[in-house]
Amino acid sequence: MTTYFEPGLPTDQPAFDPETAPYWDAARVGHLVLPFCEACQQFFWYPRGFCPRCAGDSLAWPEATGRGEVYSYSVVRRAFGEWAEYTPFVIAWVTLDEGVTLLTNIIGCSEDQLAVGMPVEAVFESGSDADLPALRFTPA
Ligand SMILES: [Zn+2]
Incomplete structure (x- = not known):
């Protein structure tokens, strides 16, 4: 018998940060957006209000x-x-x-x-x- 991994895992409420509002607004309606640094022209993870590579805060949030x-x-x-x-x-x-x-x-x-x-x-x-x-x- 193989194990089946069910949905419904515990989901703790994360701390809401207004800088990541574009991510949460999309997530609430089932869409995944990723933070994209317009200076580096690269995606990064996790969502935050600045780029972890260059500390730039010019971000886009395109749908993934x-x-x-x-x-x-x-x-x-x-x-x-x-x-x-x-x-x-x-x-x-x-x-x-x-x-x-x-x-x-x-x-x-x-x-x-x-x-x-x-x-x-x-x-x-x-x-x-x-x-x-x-x-x-x-x-x-
Ligand atoms: Zn950057």
């Missing part, structure tokens, strides 16, 4: 494809706190088509599907009291 591939992953079978009741779950590094790599969870996937290089697509999950959804990925 929402697609990428698993760079690496781990199946978590023991966890602390509220996450303990959701084991096993998957933590993964996903590299997006735009070139940024981010830490996330893979959901809606069985363990025998999981693989480095697996194509994935973005999904947003909201907790019961969370206004700001969490970015997760599912097999494409």
Whole structure:
């Protein structure tokens, strides 16, 4: 029997920062936008109000494809706190088509599907009291 990684992982409310409002405004309606530095002409992750390379604050927030591939992953079978009741779950590094790599969870996937290089697509999950959804990925 293979393990299936369900959606519905805990989604803690992140601290809202007005500098990242374009990201959250898009996420609330299920769209992934990425911060793009107009000086460097490169995407970066995580969303913030300035470029981590040049500290420039001239940013654009273009919509991303929402697609990428698993760079690496781990199946978590023991966890602390509220996450303990959701084991096993998957933590993964996903590299997006735009070139940024981010830490996330893979959901809606069985363990025998999981693989480095697996194509994935973005999904947003909201907790019961969370206004700001969490970015997760599912097999494409
Ligand atoms: Zn820059």
